[in-house]
Amino acid sequence: MGLVGATLxxxxxxxxxxxIGGEIDPPSGSGLLYTDTISDGExxxxxxxxxxGASITLIGISLYKPNVPPDRFIGKxxxxxxxxxxxxxxxxxxxxxGAAASxxxxxxxxxxxxxxxxx
Amino acid sequence: MLITLLLTSxxxxxxxxxxxxxxxxxxxxxxxxxxxxxxxxxxxxxDAADARVVVxxxxxxxxxxxxxxxxxxxxxxxxNRAFRFIAKARIPxxxxxxxx
Numbered sequence: 001m002g003l004v005g006a007t008l009x010x011x012x013x014x015x016x017x018x019x020i021g022g023e024i025d026p027p028s029g030s031g032l033l034y035t036d037t038i039s040d041g042e043x044x045x046x047x048x049x050x051x052x053g054a055s056i057t058l059i060g061i062s063l064y065k066p067n068v069p070p071d072r073f074i075g076k077x078x079x080x081x082x083x084x085x086x087x088x089x090x091x092x093x094x095x096x097x098g099a100a101a102s103x104x105x106x107x108x109x110x111x112x113x114x115x116x117x118x119x
Numbered sequence: 120m121l122i123t124l125l126l127t128s129x130x131x132x133x134x135x136x137x138x139x140x141x142x143x144x145x146x147x148x149x150x151x152x153x154x155x156x157x158x159x160x161x162x163x164x165x166d167a168a169d170a171r172v173v174v175x176x177x178x179x180x181x182x183x184x185x186x187x188x189x190x191x192x193x194x195x196x197x198x199n200r201a202f203r204f205i206a207k208a209r210i211p212x213x214x215x216x217x218x219x
Contacts, residue, residue, distance in 0.1 A: 075159030
């Protein structure tokens with residue numbers, strides 16, 4: 001999973017959360033916002049959905065363990081493999097989490113909110 | 120990266136119609152990184168029937184790498200240590216694939 005993949009996963013997680021959460025629609029008259037086009041429940045549900053979708057995505061990305069290409073290990077000592085694997089996974093995880101967060105924050109949440117509001 | 124190959128005991132059948140069954144290649148691999156050259160030598164064994172690759176490194180350290188499907192195992196006979204990496208998909212091994 002590369003940078004693009006992680007970003008798209010973050011984007012998809014936020015959009016999915018928004019769309020699912022936006023289906024929550026409590027009875028009218030909740031009184032939070034005065035608008036005819038979108039109910040208060042849809043707004044709250046969309047936001048909650050976005051948070052849940054984003055959280056699940058970020059947790060999944062951070063738990064993913066990338067594998068180091070075996071070419072790097074040829075002729076290397078066991079201590080090198082220990083340290084290299086650990087450092088590689090930490091760095092890859094932080095890059096992917098950052099990419100997923102980028103996909104979540106701007107495009108995912110904004111577009112998801114817009115879709116939920118328009119629907 | 121410079122790879123010098125020496126095809127030693129190529130057990131491939133001589134017939135043009137017969138597919139390759141096993142292959143052994145002695146290699147000398149030089150990698151230049153940050154103005155430093157690292158040289159490693161050894162033998163690559165390929166078994167087509169088992170779809171398994173064994174890389175036996177002789178220098179600078181004795182090391183045996185076995186790659187089959189999504190599992191990579193690395194064994195150090197002198198240090199008596201081993202590693203096993205299990206991937207979600209087939210493990211790419213460009214160094215070996217370039218030889219085959």
